Amino acid sequence: MTKRLTVLILAVFMSGALAADLSQAWDILREILFVPGVSGHEGPVSDFIQQRLPAGFKTQRDGMHNVWFTVGSGKPHILFVAHSDELGWIVDKITPEGRLRVKRGGGMLPEAAEARPVLIHAAHGPVAGIVAPRLGYDVRRQPSDAPEAPFTAENFDIFLGVSTEAEARALGVAEGDPITPKKVLVDFAPGLMASRAIDDRAGCAALLDAALRLKAAAFRGKTVTFAWDVQEETGLFGAAELAKTLKPDFVFAIDTFVSTDSPLESKRFGYLPVGKGAVLRAVDSSNVTPRTEISKVMAIAKKRGIPVQVGNSRGGNDGSVFLAGGAVDIPLSWPGSYAHSLIEKIDRRDLEALTDLILAIISDWK
């Protein structure tokens, strides 16, 4: 009887230990995607992250809604940072006809939002709207017509189903409210999906997952900081604020690798296929990672059997802000097709390889 009980207790303990070791990044991503966080309005995302972090970590949060915690002590000091903001718009004005004029909040193709649903994240809850199609969208244009004005965030408006400003305000909508596209999850297959805001909620999920799986032995003798920063899409402002106080030796920005794994793009650079592993984003528009550091990461990945691809592409990363303070920036990613669209694509294997790589670096980095 005692023997049986011991086996049972051991089995329960083992299954618990295994569960803690299994990556939850994919499930976290599928949840955190739907938490709104347009640049400058990341509070709900920061709340989500803080609520899920283990109580033992002493998290800090500043007025901008940057969230971070530090564990361990000694050198080197390693910082991992993912950005919690997403692309969207901000309500600029409510017209007398009850429509919303907006300010843009990051680089998204406005035409992709034309005649598409959006959510206005008002103080009392989300309000649905439609980006009104351009005037005369259904009228055949003649060669003699004046050139059509471009469809931009500055000249489109959002229809709420009301016809006066008072009715719009009665819904709770106000100037300054953030707006996101209404997101859908496209499930190509189990473990392969597309949606809006994979950039950089996948980074947030990877980092949160790594934090949940972190063991004290891994960071013995070094200092490790995990940070979820804000306002990356509009100019790396959250990272700049963090850089005033955090002085890491190495910073690993966790963000999309803009992959050209798509039928409409040149494969001259950036062709790291979706599904072939995590990415070391060696060269981008903001940073050039030294080859010596690339070799260190690749050696750790090889030792642990983690698939990692190396490539160069475009776009900036939060780690670059820490370069001036003396850090080395080594951005880590997943290969992301269709970046900054409504259909950003990601493979579960890449995301889980990324979280494994984060944990391996914490453990093995010297």
Next chain:
Amino acid sequence: MNDRIAKRTGLLLAIACLAVGTLWAADLKNLTKELFVIPSTTGNEDLLAGKIRGLLPRGLAIEEDGLGTVAVRLRGPGAPTLLLAALDGYGHMVSGITADGYLTLDRPAAPPHARFDTYLLGQPVIISTASGPVQGVVSQPAMHLLTQERRKALVENFSLENAFVDIGVRSEREAREKGVEILDPVTFWPALTELAGEEWSGPSLGLKAVAAVLISVTESLTKESPSGQTIIAWAAQTKAAARGRGARPALGAVRAKAKWDPGRTVVVGVIAVGKDGTAPVPGKGPVLVLAKDEPTALRQSFERAATGAGIPYQFLAAADSPLAIPFASPQSEVLTVALPVQFLNTPSEVVDLKDIQALRDLLERFLRMGGDR
């Protein structure tokens, strides 16, 4: 005492009417939602046709035309009155599969306007295969990699020539293993958005709302017969034009005329709301489309039906729709009664729930009253 009884009876009747009205409204909303998610494009109407058949009252004999049209006949005296709505919406179809597993697209019928294809760029879509729906996205280059010039060229020149649907596979073989075949319909993601002011939005929502209205009217008339023989039809291939000289009538309507040769036809369709507050206005009821400014018996019957029951309606002087063209002759009458739709033929058609209900009530009352023939 008698007064009290009369008052109570009146109150009970009013409550009963209100309850029935609310019940109808809920049913119509549910019906519209049920049909909304079913894709239907020209030549691929079978799923929607099957759904409608399943929702129609049991015991009704279904008539078909070989192209996918579904119709029911409600017995009564006289030559038949035909209520005709479209079964097919605008959409795309798989025209090829590339070696690396992307799908290319074509259309089964001409688009409703020149911008229709551009709404595909960077959007989720559904491919309806024989083995079920497959989710996909229409590729869009990463924003980081677009120069200003390339970006301008992309949005100005996007067409089916550069529309590639990604279904998450790497080869033609894998695409076929998912069940994808040439000619499978490709439609916008069926996301229903509930707006303020009792308005709903989504792709092909007008078409589906009208189809739901006709089901609801059929249900009602099955319980209490109409005043005359009535055929209610959901016609396939209305976006394809019949060949021949002159005007290009809708093929589905031409075949309906040949099959049933009705004395009176009511085309139940959709119509774009007016610009800048001009008629038709959403929320003000169904639209009687007046191709000629002549008070026909059919039009007067509708006006009487609406006025008698306090059902809101509006007029619009406009050319007959391609569905009405085949029925316009000295021997028969035709009238288009349309649901006003904002942002018509975009992925976010907006309809007012009050208009859907009013359209249903108007058609039902018209068929019960019969009117002059």
